[in-house]
Amino acid sequence: MTQTNYSTLDQDEIALINQIKKELFINTTEAIQLVASVLQALRQTLTLSNATTLMNELPDFLKLVFASNWKQAESQVQVQHLDELVSLVMERDKRNRKFLFKSEVQTLSVIILTLKHLYKLIDLDNFDGLSRAFRQELRDVPVESAA
Secondary structure, three states, X not given: OOHHHHHOOOHHHHHHHHHHHHHXXXXXXXXXXXXXXXXXXXXXXXXXXXXXXXXXXXXXXHHHHHHOOOOOOOOOOOOOOHHHHHHHHHHHHHHOOOOOOOOHHHHHHHHHHHHHHHHHHOOHHHOOOOOHHHHHHHHHOOHHHHO
8 A cells, every 4th residue: 555545544544554564573464464354354244235335434444444345245244242243253364365364363463453443433333233242342352352
């Protein structure tokens, strides 16, 4: 991503990318790819209606990231807990031959950082597209544990 493109992101999006870069010691492109993978896996856990609702609440760049590679026949995967989302993200990463995620711990860190940041943008506590248990786990885990 060029500097010009990076400068078109809003402040919330820049903060998310910078936080992930800092926590994982990676570059901007890698951070964007990781966030994209998490958002796209999250999308797969939602009904079409819930995915559309969530996407419409995201800032523009995250909308693009969320919707990219969206296959019409993508099957919904039920996720009740964070560890199930970790497995889904890693499984999608292997299937797509991206190999962005190096371990479960790194994957969990990226998921927590990404979703905790989304809490600042969207009222995930009241988003019924995610299971109550999943929202509770996410609420209870401190951002510091992702570092």
